[in-house]
Amino acid sequence: MAHDWQPDFEQLVDEHQSMVFSLALRMTGDRGLAEEIAQDVFLELDRHLGKIESAAHACFWLRRVAMSRSADALRRRRVRGLDLWVEIKEHHGLPAEVRMSPLGTRLEQLMATLPEAQRAALVLRYQEDLTPEEIAASLDAPVATVKSNLQRGLKLLRAKAAAHLKEYVRPKECLRGV
């Protein structure tokens, strides 16, 4: 189909590198691996640039491929028996503007303990502010499955936060509203 949008690769990298890197980082927990994934994703975008029809399509495509490549990387690591999520411990070596609040760091650590499907749904929900329908399209999963993963992931995360973070130790009725 003919389309008027003329993609500028460099501009797409500028606009979306943060999104792609953050998705890969939150899915794998490894800055080096996230950087590799981001690089691969953008090089693949370069190869598929002719098929991208609009800026929104580029964003959707990048999100989808970033999630898929991250899942592949996690699978490869599992096969090799490597433990992920060593990354958060390395935050002390990052520039000040990259460092998060201690609570944010702890939430990320807790997020890392969630099952992969729930983590993917939550990352897309809270990092990218997507609706369950958009998440389903990005992950190529049924909407009902995504809704269930969001609900279960949030419940689990809330329970873990209540157990591990003193900021979230609160009466049980607060947990009941999940």
Place this chain on the structure above:
Amino acid sequence: MDEFEQELRQAFERQPAPLGLKRSIMASRRRSSAPRGHTVLWQRLAATLALAAVLGGAAVWHQREEQRKGEAAYRQVMTALRITNHALDHMNKQLAAHHRASQQ
């Protein structure tokens, strides 16, 4: 959205990409596109040469086949001429013998 989800949203803001990421992407892009163009050129050249070799081979084979057929046809014609010549010679001798017998 409750307080916990708000906190999650804040904790999950996009992180800035590493400073060298764009540079390494652009460098990889240049590296991968340069050999790609080069490779395509070589592939085209190899395909052209292979095609030329096949066509040339076919032309030579066709020419040799035509030559062989021509030579076979020539040999057949020559054989037929020799046979005809032999038959005519034989016939001529018989006619001459018959002519001599009738004169005597």
